Amino acid sequence: MVCKNVEVRTLDSMGSDGERNPQMTSVKCKIVIVGDSECGKTSLIQRYIKENFNEVYSPTAFDTYNTTYHVSETYRIQMSLWDTSGSHRYDSVRPLSYADADLIMICFSVAEPDSMDHAISRWSSEVREHCPKQPIILVGCKTDLRTDAATVAELAKRRTTPIMYDQALKTAKQIGALVYSEISSKDSQRSVNDVIEVAALSSAGNKTTPEQSPTFRRQRSFMRRKRFNGMGEATVQLRKEAAKSCSIM
Numbered sequence: 001m002v003c004k005n006v007e008v009r010t011l012d013s014m015g016s017d018g019e020r021n022p023q024m025t026s027v028k029c030k031i032v033i034v035g036d037s038e039c040g041k042t043s044l045i046q047r048y049i050k051e052n053f054n055e056v057y058s059p060t061a062f063d064t065y066n067t068t069y070h071v072s073e074t075y076r077i078q079m080s081l082w083d084t085s086g087s088h089r090y091d092s093v094r095p096l097s098y099a100d101a102d103l104i105m106i107c108f109s110v111a112e113p114d115s116m117d118h119a120i121s122r123w124s125s126e127v128r129e130h131c132p133k134q135p136i137i138l139v140g141c142k143t144d145l146r147t148d149a150a151t152v153a154e155l156a157k158r159r160t161t162p163i164m165y166d167q168a169l170k171t172a173k174q175i176g177a178l179v180y181s182e183i184s185s186k187d188s189q190r191s192v193n194d195v196i197e198v199a200a201l202s203s204a205g206n207k208t209t210p211e212q213s214p215t216f217r218r219q220r221s222f223m224r225r226k227r228f229n230g231m232g233e234a235t236v237q238l239r240k241e242a243a244k245s246c247s248i249m
């Protein structure tokens with residue numbers, strides 16, 4: 001089993017002039033990403049980190065990616081993104097990934113209805129067994145395939161159709177997800193950035209102490225982009241455009 005640790009976008013608390021910034025608040029969080037094989041987990045992470053998309057499928061065993069989200073000049077979230085395998089071969093070792101997780105992303109492909117069923121029957125139960133209280137974000141991947149003629153025709157042969165937004169929203173409610181979000185790693189960098197940053201903010205909101213939150217809330221650059229409603233409750237409201245692909249339950 002290969003487990004590699006990829007260090008990217010890491011920054012320390014030095015300012016651009018090289019001085020250590022005493023105002024900098026850093027919060028660390030661990031986000032574990034699960035879901036059926038080939039549903040799009042690795043592509044999601046790689047699009048966020050490397051801002052590219054690879055058509056070629058390469059199965060994952062376990063990977064971790066460390067990256068920093070600079071929410072404002074004085075607040076940053078150091079994320080550890082854990083990419084897992086959806087294969088049953090790893091069912092007995094995947095649970096090791098859940099230790100100390102702050103948030104779980106359960107992914108499925110909107111072009112594969114079974115993968116959404118498995119979000120309930122397989123992934124939500126596995127996650128709840130190991131992470132009974134951590135927030136869950138449900139992520140519908142590959143939205144570009146919803147209108148892809150070949151995908152629609154293939155699903156029609158199986159007497160089914162791509163998963164639509166409202167269907168997925170019901171599933172999100174059913175599994176008690178905090179947020180439902182849709183992405184296309186192929187076509188939309190924005191959708192990918194939004195879901196990862198919402199996950200980071202939700203995790204950090206649970207960890208930020210009350211003394212830190214006023215400083216955090218004052219950051220105008222942050223407020224322009226996303227808005228927190230209650231740090232302890234990890235509730236995030238996206239600006240209007242982002243809300244099209246992201247629903248808070």
Ligand SMILES: Nc1nc2c(ncn2[C@@H]2O[C@H](COP(=O)(O)OP(=O)(O)OP(=O)(O)O)[C@@H](O)[C@H]2O)c(=O)[nH]1
Pocket residue numbers: 035036037038039040041042043044054055056057058059060061084085086087141142143144145183184185186187
């Ligand atoms: N059209 C389209 N294809 C995608 C998208 N995301 C991923 N894919 C493709 O789907 C295949 C599987 O993607 P991965 O990201 O490797 O899937 P995974 O969930 O990490 O798979 P496992 O490692 O087996 O658990 C690859 O061929 C990707 O190029 C997307 O947004 N749109």
